[in-house]
Amino acid sequence: MPPQHIAVLGGGLTGLSSAFHLSRRFPSTQITLIERQKRLGGWVHSERVVLPGTTSSVLLEAGPRTLRPHGKSVLELIHLLNLRDEVITVPKSAAAAKARFLYVPKTYGEKIEGMQTLPSSVVSLLGSPLFPTLLWAVVGEFFGKRNRPPGVLDESVDAFLTRRFGESFARIFGSALVHGIYAADSRQLSARAAFPSLWEAEERGGGSVIRGFLGKKAPVEDDYELGNMLDVMKDVSVYSFRDGIQTLTNALEGYLVARDNVRILRETNVSLLEKTGDTCKFSSSHVVSALPLTALQSIISISIPHLTANLMSTVDVVNLVFRAPPSEIHPEGFGYLIPRPPTGYAGSRILGVVFDSCSLHEQDKPNVKDYYHKSEYTKMTVMLGGPYGRGEWTVPGLLDEMEVHLGRRPPRPVYWQHHEGRIPTPTAGHLTRMKEMKEVVGGSGNILIIGSGVSGVSVVDCVLAGRFICDYLKLL
Numbered sequence: 001m002p003p004q005h006i007a008v009l010g011g012g013l014t015g016l017s018s019a020f021h022l023s024r025r026f027p028s029t030q031i032t033l034i035e036r037q038k039r040l041g042g043w044v045h046s047e048r049v050v051l052p053g054t055t056s057s058v059l060l061e062a063g064p065r066t067l068r069p070h071g072k073s074v075l076e077l078i079h080l081l082n083l084r085d086e087v088i089t090v091p092k093s094a095a096a097a098k099a100r101f102l103y104v105p106k107t108y109g110e111k112i113e114g115m116q117t118l119p120s121s122v123v124s125l126l127g128s129p130l131f132p133t134l135l136w137a138v139v140g141e142f143f144g145k146r147n148r149p150p151g152v153l154d155e156s157v158d159a160f161l162t163r164r165f166g167e168s169f170a171r172i173f174g175s176a177l178v179h180g181i182y183a184a185d186s187r188q189l190s191a192r193a194a195f196p197s198l199w200e201a202e203e204r205g206g207g208s209v210i211r212g213f214l215g216k217k218a219p220v221e222d223d224y225e226l227g228n229m230l231d232v233m234k235d236v237s238v239y240s241f242r243d244g245i246q247t248l249t250n251a252l253e254g255y256l257v258a259r260d261n262v263r264i265l266r267e268t269n270v271s272l273l274e275k276t277g278d279t280c281k282f283s284s285s286h287v288v289s290a291l292p293l294t295a296l297q298s299i300i301s302i303s304i305p306h307l308t309a310n311l312m313s314t315v316d317v318v319n320l321v322f323r324a325p326p327s328e329i330h331p332e333g334f335g336y337l338i339p340r341p342p343t344g345y346a347g348s349r350i351l352g353v354v355f356d357s358c359s360l361h362e363q364d365k366p367n368v369k370d371y372y373h374k375s376e377y378t379k380m381t382v383m384l385g386g387p388y389g390r391g392e393w394t395v396p397g398l399l400d401e402m403e404v405h406l407g408r409r410p411p412r413p414v415y416w417q418h419h420e421g422r423i424p425t426p427t428a429g430h431l432t433r434m435k436e437m438k439e440v441v442g443g444s445g446n447i448l449i450i451g452s453g454v455s456g457v458s459v460v461d462c463v464l465a466g467r468f469i470c471d472y473l474k475l476l
């Protein structure tokens with residue numbers, strides 16, 4: 001029998017995706033989506049800003065800004081919600097796809113320093129100053145013996161990469177990669193939860209990650225409704241929407257508002273979640289929590305383990321708009337990441353800078369073809385904080401630092417805005433803890449706990465989590 005009434009807690013992307021998939025798969029079930037704020041969408045927040053004194057506009061993102069084409073859960077939403085014409089794509093041949101940079105401050109005392117282009121092909125690797133470090137890491141890993149100690153079920157990303165690729169690779173490349181995805185310290189992040197494909201490749205490759213990737217992977221069957229989205233995404237590196245990622249959450253919201261079996265309660269705080277009891281204002285047969293785990297902890301009356309085990313990373317996201325073409329400000333490419341300092345997280349708090357105009361210039365008006373040389377405006381995002389902790393910053397201070405990184409001073413921005421984002425940091429042992437949590441919850445009632453604190457922080461993971469619960473509920 002389909003569930004009678006499902007309450008979905010949290011109107012961020014995971015909650016919206018849950019309500020969407022539930023309302024389609026269980027049309028006779030009443031769905032109530034409950035969100036604390038007036039606005040739905042959570043960290044997904046796109047804003048079109050008309051630049052002061054002009055008719056020109058730029059589209060700025062507070063959270064995620066690009067999506068990868070292999071994430072079928074999102075491609076399915078684009079197809080089902082008819083968003084195909086809103087999609088803008090960055091081809092694999094574009095500079096934004098090929099040129100990614102690493103900035104190693106001189107003060108780090110590394111052999112490699114300054115702005116380095118990360119090789120995107122074997123040819124570009126050969127001429128790169130990163131060649132010796134990368135070559136030894138890769139060759140050593142490929143020929144290296146299996147070295148995962150028996151019984152080890154998880155470890156930090158830093159420990160994993162050090163074990164397989166060497167200390168210097170883990171410190172420079174590994175820490176920078178983790179900054180760019182989790183805004184976290186790679187010495188705290190769980191390798192198995194954050195990069196399951198690396199962990200599994202090591203197993204498939206008899207101890208070598210590279211051998212594992214070169215070997216055959218078992219095909220996975222799926223039942224996504226994709227229309228022609230796979231053709232649309234052929235040769236695409238990343239994509240977004242003309243009006244930003246919020247196009248997706250707006251479309252989900254529009255769909256839910258129009259459904260007879262969905263009710264949305266905004267500006268509504270859930271103060272207590274009990275299996276039965278007088279304090280419930282309404283009852284539901286099932287609850288899907290897409291809340292941050294700590295928020296869930298504060299409203300439940302039953303004891304669920306590990307809800308407070310994750311660390312949270314707070315990132316300051318500073319969007320800057322300059323009145324000059326990108327060619328006068330930065331090299332053409334995706335942007336740059338900065339590794340962790342050798343002596344601990346102190347000093348400059350910048351984790352990386354994104355050259356948004358290079359991948360997302362089509363969002364801006366007027367849309368200029370040779371945007372790199374001819375666009376009147378450049379948009380960039382500075383990401384700071386995370387493992388550095390909270391701290392003061394000023395726009396002139398950021399410009400001073402970017403001047404050192406880029407070797408030229410950016411002009412004074414004509415517009416800037418700041419947002420804060422929070423990303424869970426699953427620490428080593430996360431998957432075991434989540435399994436234990438699900439075992440307890442599974443036995444205590446129809447509560448499902450999903451979201452970025454449980455199973456992945458990307459847009460694709462959040463949408464997928466909402467899709468998965470339908471399969472789970474069907475089995476009940």
Ligand SMILES: C=Cc1c2[nH]c(c1C)Cc1[nH]c(c(CCC(=O)O)c1C)Cc1[nH]c(c(C)c1CCC(=O)O)Cc1[nH]c(c(C)c1C=C)C2
Pocket residue numbers: 062063064065066067068179180181182183315317335336337351352353354383384421423457458459
């Ligand atoms: C806004 C800050 C964010 C930081 N990480 C994330 C956000 C939203 C989440 C995230 N970023 C990336 C991934 C991997 C996705 C994938 O490859 O499928 C995730 C889950 C990669 C990424 N990192 C940056 C960008 C522009 C992207 C592409 C995806 C996206 O738009 O978020 C740059 C970047 N993000 C952060 C930092 C510190 C940083 C530095 C340049 C934190």
